[in-house]
Amino acid sequence: MNNKQGALSNFFTGTPSYNDDKDYADYASYSAPLNMFFLACVLLHGIYLVIFSAQNIMTMMIFEGICVLLYTMFVFLLRKFKGSWLPCTLLTTLELFVHTGCCVVFFGLDPGFQYFIIPLMFMSIFIRKKGTVYDFLRRFLILFSTASFIFIVAYFNERPPKLILHPDFVTILLLLNCLVSFTVTAAFTSMVVHGLDSKRSQLDTSVTEKVNEIEKMQNQIIISFANIIEARDGSTGKHVKRTSEYVEALVKELRRCGDYTEILDDTYMHDVMMSAPLHDIGKIMIPDAILTKAGRLTQSEFETIKRHTIYGKEIIEEAMIDIENEQFLKVAISVALYHHECWDGSGYPYGIKGDEIPLAARIMTIADYFDALVAKRSYKAALPTSVVFDNIKEQRGKKFDPVVTDAFLRIRDKIDEIAKANAD
Numbered sequence: 456m457n458n459k460q461g462a463l464s465n466f467f468t469g470t471p472s473y474n475d476d477k478d479y480a481d482y483a484s485y486s487a488p489l490n491m492f493f494l495a496c497v498l499l500h501g502i503y504l505v506i507f508s509a510q511n512i513m514t515m516m517i518f519e520g521i522c523v524l525l526y527t528m529f530v531f532l533l534r535k536f537k538g539s540w541l542p543c544t545l546l547t548t549l550e551l552f553v554h555t556g557c558c559v560v561f562f563g564l565d566p567g568f569q570y571f572i573i574p575l576m577f578m579s580i581f582i583r584k585k586g587t588v589y590d591f592l593r594r595f596l597i598l599f600s601t602a603s604f605i606f607i608v609a610y611f612n613e614r615p616p617k618l619i620l621h622p623d624f625v626t627i628l629l630l631l632n633c634l635v636s637f638t639v640t641a642a643f644t645s646m647v648v649h650g651l652d653s654k655r656s657q658l659d660t661s662v663t664e665k666v667n668e669i670e671k672m673q674n675q676i677i678i679s680f681a682n683i684i685e686a687r688d689g690s691t692g693k694h695v696k697r698t699s700e701y702v703e704a705l706v707k708e709l710r711r712c713g714d715y716t717e718i719l720d721d722t723y724m725h726d727v728m729m730s731a732p733l734h735d736i737g738k739i740m741i742p743d744a745i746l747t748k749a750g751r752l753t754q755s756e757f758e759t760i761k762r763h764t765i766y767g768k769e770i771i772e773e774a775m776i777d778i779e780n781e782q783f784l785k786v787a788i789s790v791a792l793y794h795h796e797c798w799d800g801s802g803y804p805y806g807i808k809g810d811e812i813p814l815a816a817r818i819m820t821i822a823d824y825f826d827a828l829v830a831k832r833s834y835k836a837a838l839p840t841s842v843v844f845d846n847i848k849e850q851r852g853k854k855f856d857p858v859v860t861d862a863f864l865r866i867r868d869k870i871d872e873i874a875k876a877n878a879d
Contacts, residue, residue, distance in 0.1 A: 493526045493529040493530045494526075494530050496522065496526040497523060497526040497527050497530060500519050500522035500523045500526065501519075501523050503515070503519045503522075504516065504519035504520055504522075504523055507519055677729075677732050677733060693830075693877045693878070693879050694826055694830060695731075695732045696877050697826050697830075697873060697874060697877045698731055698732075698734070698819075698822045698823055698826050699728065699731040699732055700873045700877070701822035701825065701826065701870060701873060702727060702728055702731040702818055702819060702822045703728050703731075704866055704869050704870065704873065705818055705821070705822060705859070705862060705863055705866065706719060706724045706727055706728065706818060707724070708862045708863075708865060708866045709818075709858070709859070709862045710724065712862065712865075714858050714862060715814055715858070718814050719814075722782065723782070723786070723815075726782060726783045726786040726787070726815070727786055727790070727814075727815045727818060727819075729783065729787075730783070730786050730787040730790040730791075730815060730819075731790065731819060731822070733767070733771060733787050733790060733791055734767070734790050734791055734794045734819050734823060735763065735767065735791075735823075736766075736767045736770055736771065736791055737762070737763035737764055737765065737766030737767030737768070737769075737770060737791060738763045738766075738767075739766070739770070740762070740763065740766040740770075741759060741760060741762070741763050741766075742759070745759055745760060746760075761795070761803045761804055762804070764791060764792050764793070764794070764795055764803065764804050765792065765804055767791030767792060768788050768791050768792040770791075771784070771787050771788050771791055772784075772788065775787070786813075786815045789813035789815050789816050790813075790815050790816055790819045792804070792816070793805075793807070793812050793813055793816035793820075794816050794819040794820050794823055795820065796808070796812045796816060796820070797820075797853065797854045797855075798812070798817070798852060798853060798854060798855055798856050798857070799852070799853045799854070801853075801854070802820075802854070812856075814856075814859075817855070817856040817859050818859055820854070820855065821847065821855050821856075821859055821860065821863050822863075824847070824854070824855075825843055825847065825863075825870065826874075828842075828843045828846070829843050829874055830879060831879060840870075840871055840874060844864065844867055847860060847863065847864070848860070848864060
């Protein structure tokens with residue numbers, strides 16, 4: 456019961472949450488008091504309705520009934536729209552027209568002179584400069600308009616004008632009253648919403664810049680770390696740069712030709728390119744005596760080397776355990792763990808084949824293989840790119856995914872260009 460009461464109380468008196476958007480919280484002060492005003496009007500006119508019903512004064516019963524229904528609707532609609540400027544403007548305008556219209560229809564003599572004071576209340580919002588004088592002027596306008604509103608209402612109730620106005624003049628006065636009030640209300644709410652849009656736009660720009668800056672920094676840290684690891688087996692930092700650029704060129708070619716469109720969306724492509732520098736991160740766990748050995752590895756040593764794929768998976772999982780981007784984590788792990796698997800199942804560490812191997816790993820496999828052969832290492836000489844391309848063509852459908860292989864061969868000139876631009 457207490458929870459229900461708390462929810463009911465919060466509905467009527469709580470500050471709108473604005474769909475949990477923190478930007479809007481600064482503007483809740485504009486709609487929360489308005490909601491409270493409408494709620495107070497419901498209670499006040501409800502009391503009047505009971506009193507006039509007891510006195511059986513039909514005209515006032517109808518008038519107060521309209522007011523209760525009108526303000527009750529406003530209370531619920533304002534909470535639903537959460538202060539959006541157009542609904543607030545329409546609700547306020549409707550209230551002015553109906554209320555003033557009721558005054559004219561039911562009382563004849565009072566076309567709602569007091570409502571001319573409402574725009575004066577809103578005028579204080581447009582005094583945006585800071586300072587003692589401006590603060591005083593804002594407060595004066597609010598107090599003066601409030602006092603004037605109360606005085607005029609009391610005056611016409613106690614001392615109705617002796618002169619009965621011409622019906623046409625009453626109509627013109629009513630329309631003018633509502634038009635002025637609508638214009639000022641619309642200007643006020645428009646100012647609020649445009650101020651909000653401006654703030655959100657600035658915040659969005661700032662957040663985007665920060666995210667890009669952080670991502671650039673993170674990428675640079677990853678590349679630097681990967682370069683240190685690669686340097687242990689005799690390669691230079693250019694290996695990480697070259698393989699990353701091969702991967703970027705390859706995923707763009709696959710996307711251009713419509714290959715694997717169900718997988719290669721913008722996010723996946725970005726994650727593959729960001730993960731490329733991490734493919735050999737597990738080598739940090741391999742002893743230097745094996746990693747830098749100039750001669751042929753023994754079977755036992757080769758088994759140890761193959762473990763770098765599993766070590767890479769474990770390192771990424773531990774290092775990135777708090778990262779909320781699960782898709783990037785999944786791609787990074789698959790690149791590190793499976794980039795030595797082969798299409799025909801002859802690779803390691805698990806010997807999986809075909810589509811069982813994640814696409815990101817199949818892309819990394821061909822990029823890493825190409826660079827391993829064309830680059831000079833302490834234990835091997837570099838091979839001409841033409842020879843390596845022929846070798847890759849022969850391994851189509853064996854070591855490499857046929858679709859990925861075809862795409863790689865189509866951008867042969869681009870791969871050559873990257874290799875020459877980043878030569879050791």
